[in-house]
Amino acid sequence: MxxxxxxxxxxxxxxxxxxxxxxxxxxxxxxxxxxxxxxxxxxxxxxxxxxxxxxxxxxxxxxxxxxxxxxxxxxxxxxxxxxxxxxxxxxxxxxxxxxxxxxxxxxxxxxxxxxxLRVDTIRENTRLGLEYARAQGRVGGRPTVMTPERVEVARQMREQTPPATWDTIAKTLRVGSATVRRALASSPDRGPGSLR
CATH class of the missing domain: 3.40.50.1390 (Resolvase, N-terminal catalytic domain)
Structure with a gap:
């Protein structure tokens, strides 16, 4: 020992x-x-x-x-x-x-x-809280800075010829380039060139 x-x-x-x-x-x-x-x-x-x-x-x-x-x-x-x-x-x-x-x-x-028991109780309370919030129509997390208007501007800038770079769009909208990419990727009506 x-x-x-x-x-x-x-x-x-x-x-x-x-x-x-x-x-x-x-x-x-x-x-x-x-x-x-x-x-x-x-x-x-x-x-x-x-x-x-x-x-x-x-x-x-x-x-x-x-x-x-x-x-x-x-x-x-x-x-x-x-x-x-x-x-x-x-x-x-x-x-x-x-x-x-x-x-x-x-x-x-x-x-x-x-x-x-304390860990399990915290986990269960968190799960119930999230389920209740979803039932009330609320979704957790921070609200997005990419409003529909900003998404549309970003899409138009990407689809112009030549397409604007991610950094240019991000600077124009005053957000991060990753935020712009995510917003366009999750947008249901994204254009064919929006993610290139």
Whole structure:
């Protein structure tokens, strides 16, 4: 059994030495540290290296669980992956998170269940909200800047000879060229030369 530490600091200029010292003092033989990588990204370089290094029976030591993931979805996925690898988890600042003991495993299971329930509830509420909005005739997302008048101007500019470039149309309409392309691509009565 090897005790492996993992630390993460959100910004490159932040100092990770305090976390590293705490983990080593608590018995970590090796510590992996990510600098400046978002907790909302799962494939952080040192985390990937840490997961490759961990073996069945090892203990992963963290200061807090939020070092592993910044969203409940990522955190739950990560915890399941560690469980599948046979790796125990221990948090220095959250005593209930310690799967090396029967009581810790039981408490951890309860915490994980409630975290999953919260994620599922948020997902279900979002789905119901979107369905209700659609039933009321509302569609989510930002309103488009490409009004029917602007789409018509863009189409005419593309169909003139020679056709205006995407950048020229975008500058004329004061929108991005990708916005113009999307608008013409989704327009039901687009002309044959509108997307060339």
């Amino acid at each position: 090897t005790v492996v530490g993992y630390a993460r600091v959100s910004k490159r200029e932040q100092n990770s030495q305090a976390q590293e010292a705490e983990l080593k003092a608590a018995g970590a033989e090796r510590v992996f540290i990510d600098h400046g990588d978002s907790s909302r990204v799962k494939d952080r370089p040192q985390w990937v290296a840490c997961m490759d290094y961990l073996r069945f029976g090892d203990v992963l030591l963290v200061r807090r669980l939020d070092r592993l993931g910044g969203t409940e979805r990522i955190l739950i996925e990560t915890l399941h992956e560690l469980e599948d690898k046979g790796v125990d988890i221990k948090s220095l600042t959250e005593p209930v998170i310690d799967t090396t003991s029967p009581m810790g495993r039981a408490l951890f299971g309860i915490v994980a269940v409630f975290a999953q």
